[in-house]
Amino acid sequence: MSHRELYCDVCEGVALFEAPPCVDSHGTDCPELICTDCGAAVVVGTFAFPVTRLPARRRQPARRAA
Numbered sequence: 001m002s003h004r005e006l007y008c009d010v011c012e013g014v015a016l017f018e019a020p021p022c023v024d025s026h027g028t029d030c031p032e033l034i035c036t037d038c039g040a041a042v043v044v045g046t047f048a049f050p051v052t053r054l055p056a057r058r059r060q061p062a063r064r065a066a
Contacts, residue, residue: 004033010040017042 008015015037022030031044 006033006042008035008038008040010038011035 004017005014006017007013008017015035017033017035019026019030019033022032024030033042033044034040035042
């Protein structure tokens with residue numbers, strides 16, 4: 001089991017979290033964690049966004065003051 005210190009909303013402070021035995025074969029990278037103090041469960045998720053380039057913006061012509 002892996003251990004991490006995270007903020008627990010139930011305990012209202014930093015607590016030790018551990019990953020329970022994972023049945024989904026995540027190993028130590030299991031996103032499910034349990035607070036060792038109160039038993040609150042959290043799921044840690046990460047998001048990967050594809051890198052795309054936006055089209056170049058066309059600059060507006062400068063306005064002249066009369």
